[in-house]
Amino acid sequence: MGMGSDMYRQQILDHYKSPRNYGELEDPTFTHVGENPMCGDEIRMDVKLDDEGTIERVAFSGDGCAISQASASMLSGKLTGKTVDELLEMDRNDIIDMLGVDISPMRVKCAVLAEKVAQDGAKIHRGELDKSKTSTED
Amino acid sequence: MSQQNVGTLDIERIRSDFPILEREFDDQQVVYLDNAATTQTPDPVIDAMSDYYRYTNSNVHRGIHHLSQEASEAYERAHDRVADFIGASGREEVIFTKNTTESENLVAYSWGLSELGPSDEVVLTEMEHHASLVTWQQIANRTGADVKYIRIDEDGRLDMDHARECITDDTAILSAVHVSNTLGTVNPVTELTELAHEHDALSFIDGAQAVPNRPVDVKAIDADFYAFSGHKMAGPTGIGVLYGKQHLLEEMDPYLYGGGMIRKVTFEDSTWADLPWKFEPGTPQIAEAVGLDAAIDYLEEIGIERVQAHEEELAEYAYERLEAEGDVEIYGPEPGPDRSGLVGFNLESVHAHDLASIMNDHAVAIRAGDHCTQPLHDKLGVAASARASFYVYNTREEVDKLVAAIDDARQLFA
Ligand SMILES: Cc1ncc(COP(=O)(O)O)c(C=O)c1O
Numbered sequence: 001m002g003m004g005s006d007m008y009r010q011q012i013l014d015h016y017k018s019p020r021n022y023g024e025l026e027d028p029t030f031t032h033v034g035e036n037p038m039c040g041d042e043i044r045m046d047v048k049l050d051d052e053g054t055i056e057r058v059a060f061s062g063d064g065c066a067i068s069q070a071s072a073s074m075l076s077g078k079l080t081g082k083t084v085d086e087l088l089e090m091d092r093n094d095i096i097d098m099l100g101v102d103i104s105p106m107r108v109k110c111a112v113l114a115e116k117v118a119q120d121g122a123k124i125h126r127g128e129l130d131k132s133k134t135s136t137e138d
Numbered sequence: 139m140s141q142q143n144v145g146t147l148d149i150e151r152i153r154s155d156f157p158i159l160e161r162e163f164d165d166q167q168v169v170y171l172d173n174a175a176t177t178q179t180p181d182p183v184i185d186a187m188s189d190y191y192r193y194t195n196s197n198v199h200r201g202i203h204h205l206s207q208e209a210s211e212a213y214e215r216a217h218d219r220v221a222d223f224i225g226a227s228g229r230e231e232v233i234f235t236k237n238t239t240e241s242e243n244l245v246a247y248s249w250g251l252s253e254l255g256p257s258d259e260v261v262l263t264e265m266e267h268h269a270s271l272v273t274w275q276q277i278a279n280r281t282g283a284d285v286k287y288i289r290i291d292e293d294g295r296l297d298m299d300h301a302r303e304c305i306t307d308d309t310a311i312l313s314a315v316h317v318s319n320t321l322g323t324v325n326p327v328t329e330l331t332e333l334a335h336e337h338d339a340l341s342f343i344d345g346a347q348a349v350p351n352r353p354v355d356v357k358a359i360d361a362d363f364y365a366f367s368g369h370k371m372a373g374p375t376g377i378g379v380l381y382g383k384q385h386l387l388e389e390m391d392p393y394l395y396g397g398g399m400i401r402k403v404t405f406e407d408s409t410w411a412d413l414p415w416k417f418e419p420g421t422p423q424i425a426e427a428v429g430l431d432a433a434i435d436y437l438e439e440i441g442i443e444r445v446q447a448h449e450e451e452l453a454e455y456a457y458e459r460l461e462a463e464g465d466v467e468i469y470g471p472e473p474g475p476d477r478s479g480l481v482g483f484n485l486e487s488v489h490a491h492d493l494a495s496i497m498n499d500h501a502v503a504i505r506a507g508d509h510c511t512q513p514l515h516d517k518l519g520v521a522a523s524a525r526a527s528f529y530v531y532n533t534r535e536e537v538d539k540l541v542a543a544i545d546d547a548r549q550l551f552a
Contacts, residue, residue: 041521
């Protein structure tokens, strides 16, 4: 079997079917929305920082394919306890490592959507970026 | 026609013209069901193009030498062949473009920019491809014209009562798809054109999904403009057609300028060449024209009615099999005379992109996404859909493989 079935390993399907941290935070420090126009998928990431600026809680919401949803679910757990700098240092390889499967080239944008939304949200929060919505095509 | 048995086509022989269909991925033979995006190219078309490059290649309309003469003749002959195929009067009415999209843009820029104004309306349908929707929307924005969309009903057919409301004396042009690339609906384009003409409006028909798989007679439709692409009808990429009524094309100014399209040039001004060359500036797609000519030969040898019957039979079989699944939502009208050979659908529990990835595991090639009809998908209430589309070389067994892959996806996500 090719990449596809490798892509849909148990862990991915589990996060897709029972997403962790799904929903919205009551008092997020920042919140941001982004889309992958290729699929029409849209994700919202809410991030709460503690007094030291460490990520305390993350929640996500939105619809999408299994890859984008599982990636958001896993990322929401992974980010807890990280600093915003650490979030901003992440790249696509970290996401592919986190997912633990080969992502076919056409689906990489699905995989990195949540990461990009969280990072753009953080940059906007720091005043380094000015945009209302993130797109994986930018 | 649709009664005709698939067996009347010698599928084995047809398939032997398409070596690409022998390709395997992970030991599975490819099942190519993405024909609405682009069809495969048979050996005779590839041979015609490579022979052209091997033995005839030269620039057209310029050289006095033998090769240029032969190339020019082949290029011009391709116009005649297309004219004959779609019932145009002659080469004057057949302009070669890059694709359907460029054909839309040609009319939108040449005719639309100068003719449209704030008191005019452009009437489209909700099932337009972005090729026409975005083009006319933007030209309307620039000229101040209004855009109206003819609604579709629950079955994915045009609401003709609404069409009669939309098309008024303020309508300057109607642009409608002949066959929807998302719903498979075959629109009553003759009736729509008649409506437009009753109000002195022009009619532009997008035949990208029609010319490949059914007999089309532009004069019977009475369309003012008609567009299609070579790569969706067993021909090469890089060539499309704009048919236009001769008197309209004569009145229109070109929107692309340069060599080949002029009659006389001075430092101050220029005059234009005869039709269709006036709209074909620069060195054109000569090998592609030769390829399109060969593709028409190929389709006519099979018989375009039989292409249609074969495709409709497969679509009907696919429709039945998918409907029997219970959890598959199929878009567009039920199989019948106003339904073409493509099936758009969604599996309840699986996102279309995941479905396409799992299909790809089975070497089944389908399309998933918005198919360049985003507003239509908004209307359907989905972000994306899956689409299986057929051509002369597809078989029932391939439809069975499609359904097996769907079952596999359902299980994986259960
Ligand atoms: C109905 C319709 N119109 C226009 C187009 C655009 O064709 P092309 O990409 O060849 O310009 C397509 C194909 O994608 C289509 O299906």
